[in-house]
Amino acid sequence: MPKMSSGGRKRRQQQRTMEANLRREMSKPGKVAYTAAYRRWLIGRAFGWVLMAVGVVMAVVHIGAHLGNFSLLPTAGMQDLLLGWPMAGLLFTTGAVFAGRRLRT
Numbered sequence: 001m002p003k004m005s006s007g008g009r010k011r012r013q014q015q016r017t018m019e020a021n022l023r024r025e026m027s028k029p030g031k032v033a034y035t036a037a038y039r040r041w042l043i044g045r046a047f048g049w050v051l052m053a054v055g056v057v058m059a060v061v062h063i064g065a066h067l068g069n070f071s072l073l074p075t076a077g078m079q080d081l082l083l084g085w086p087m088a089g090l091l092f093t094t095g096a097v098f099a100g101r102r103l104r105t
Contacts, residue, residue: 041103051095059088 034042062084 038103041101044098044101048095048098048100052092052099053095055088055090055092055095058091059085062088
């Protein structure tokens with residue numbers, strides 16, 4: 001009878017060992033590995049919430065500017081252009097777009 005090579009047997013044994021190790025690693029509760037797409041989505045969502053907060057703060061500052069003698073900039077016209085309702089609305093809307101995006105898988 002011809003002598004059989006043990007190369008195939010070793011290869012199958014290594015494959016079984018590797019699969020067993022993989023199953024063991026998958027069954028362990030451990031640290032969750034987030035994908036790059038999920039991280040980008042999470043950062044974009046946080047950025048959106050920050051923009052919405054800045055928009056709300058800007059609107060409150062604008063209300064305060066119109067209620068009394070409150071001025072952050074030297075000229076009132078410049079303050080209306082930079083800290084007014086349009087900019088607060090634009091920031092809030094842009095933040096809502098970023099915060100409301102869905103994760104693409």
